[in-house]
Amino acid sequence: MDNDCLFCRIVAGEIPATVVHETETTLAFRDIDPKAPVHVLVIPKAHHPDVVALARADPAGSADLLAAAAAVAEAEGLLTDGFRLLFNTGGYAGQEVFHVHAHVLGGTSLGPMLAPR
Template structure:
């Protein structure tokens, strides 16, 4: 756990979140600035800076995060029409909170994956 990490504080219960799914190792909660009708963040409870660090240090936990993201999609009714699971990594990748997290987004057509330049 990182003392100054927003998501670690959510895991610790210091900051409230709208939790939609939880396992012993993962937590999923609604994004406070949703970009689609369904926008849920899935995190490991243990602090890892990004998905690359998680994959190297704990590949089994990375698999648990992906399984939790799939379960969130199922619970949120996204399987029939599809959804995206997005990991932003680093500044150029758009990562804003440096605790690995998957965005599960859907519930409406999402358009192109990247904006035209």
Template sequence: MAGEIPATVVHETDTTLAFRDIGPKAPVHVLVIPKDHHADIAALATTDPKVAADVMAAAAAVAAAEGLTTDGYRLMFNSGRHGGQEVFHVHAHVLGGRPLGPMLAPQ
């Protein structure tokens, strides 16, 4: 984690780091992670609710800094393989900059 992969950092606190997604799905696509390892959002919320709140606050700060608060944005966590999680270090996706529409197709 500690600077091993190059990233465009857009926000950082003592407990969180936010950086641009390398495969963006929207004009603004930023990942917000806790600096300490937690596999998913449930693990983070259970073991360190204060840092979970820090992740949410950092996501809100990113959305504001990116100019997304007027028109809106999506904040999303993927959890587990069936939830679409590909990297097993909890991360929030901040997505916006255009209308995003529904993400789940009807079955």
């Protein structure tokens, strides 16, 4: 646990969150500033700063994170119409909390990901 990490503090129960899914190794909770009707963050309980660090240090944890994201998408009713699974990695990508997290977004048409250059 990183005591300065917001998501580690959520895992520890120090900060409340609306939890929608939990496994031994993952936690999923609603984003406090949703960008879609469904916006859930899925995190590993162990601290890793980004998805690259997680993949390198714990490949099985990466699989657990993806399986949890799939379970959330199914539970939220997103499998039929589709959903976006997004990892922001680093400041240029918009990562704000440096504890790896997947955004499960859906419930509406999300449009194109990036505008053409």
